[in-house]
Amino acid sequence: MSYVPANIPVLETERLRLRGFKRRDFDAVAAYKGDPEVMRFTGGAETRPAAWKSLAAMAGSWDLNGYGYFCVADKQSDECLGHCSLFYPVDWPGQEIGYTLARPAQGKGYAVEASRAALRFAYTELGWETAISVIDRDNAASQSVARKLGATLEQENVPIWNFHADIWRHLPPKSFFASDEVTA
C-alpha cells in the first residue's frame, strides 16, 4: 500500500501558478530561505537542513488544516519563486494570508497577484469570512503589499508565539470581491 499525497488545488493567475510544494522545489526554497535579506523579518536566514524542515512543514500544513502553503511558481517555467500561505496554526491571532518571494521575484507585483488569488480561494472555497496578515513593524515592503490588497493596520506590536508583530486586517469578502473586479 502506498501513500498518495494530498490533492492540493492549483490556482492560476496572469503570470503565476499557486500549487502544492514538491521535493524538486527544495533548492529554490533553500535559496530564498537562506537569503538574509528575504528572511530579515521572518526569523532570519535558514541553513539547508532548516530550510528542508520549513519545506516539509509548509507541505504538511495542508494535512493538519485542510489548507496551507502554496508554492508560488512562474506560470511558464513552473519554477518556485516563493510561497503564499493560508495559515492558522495554534495560538495564531487569526486566519492569515502570508507571502514571501525570492529576491529576483520581488518588485514585480507577484506578492499582490498571488495573495489576491489565495484570498479569493479562502473566501470562496474555504468559507473564510475574514483574514489577517502578521507583519513586522519595519517590513515596509510587506506593508505595501497589504495596502495594495486593501488591508489596513489593525493592531500594533502584538505578542505572537515568540515574537511581536503588527496585525493587518484584509477586506471582508464582499468589499474584497468588489475591489477584485476592478483590478482583475
Next chain:
Amino acid sequence: MIAVPSIPTLETERMVLRGWREDDLDALVDLFGDADVCRFIGGTKDRAATWRQLADYAGHWMLKGYGPYALSLKENGELIGYCGPWDPVGKHEEPEITYGLRAAFHRKGLMSEAVRACVAYAYETLKWPSVLSFIDKDNAASLGVVSKLGARHDGDAHLYGVVPVQIWRYPRPVGVV
C-alpha cells in the same frame, strides 16, 4: 474543504500507527516539553515549535511518500509518541527509523513494538537495503529498544555533521527477502 488522503496505517498488538492530525498537538507538546524525554532528541520544544514539528512530520509524508507515524493506543486512542522512517535533508546520507515516546508510556515494551513494525515496513514496503537508527551512546532506554530487536552497533556518525551518534542496524525480519 480539501480532501487529504490518509496515510496507510500499520497495526501492532497494542497500537495503531497512523497519519497526523492537528489535535495530536497536545500530546506532542507533552512529549517535546519533557526535558528527560527530549534529552537525546534535540532538546525540548515550546508549543509553537511543536506545531511546526507536527507539520514537518506530516510534510515528510507528502514530500517523500513515507515518514514518521503517530502512535495511537488501540485501547483508548491516546497519542503516545512517534515512530517511523525519517530522512530530512542534511542529517546523514542514510535514512533511519526515528522514535520517541511520552514518559507515562515508558517501560511497557511499547517502543520496541512500534519500532519492530516500522523496521519491517522499511524492509518490506520501502525496500530499504538496510534499516538503522542513530542513537546517542548515553541513551540507555533507546539502546535497550534496539538490542531487544537484535540490532548491531555498526560504527558511529555525526548527524548534521556535528551530533555524535552510534549507528545501530536492524536485522532483516525472517521471511523478508
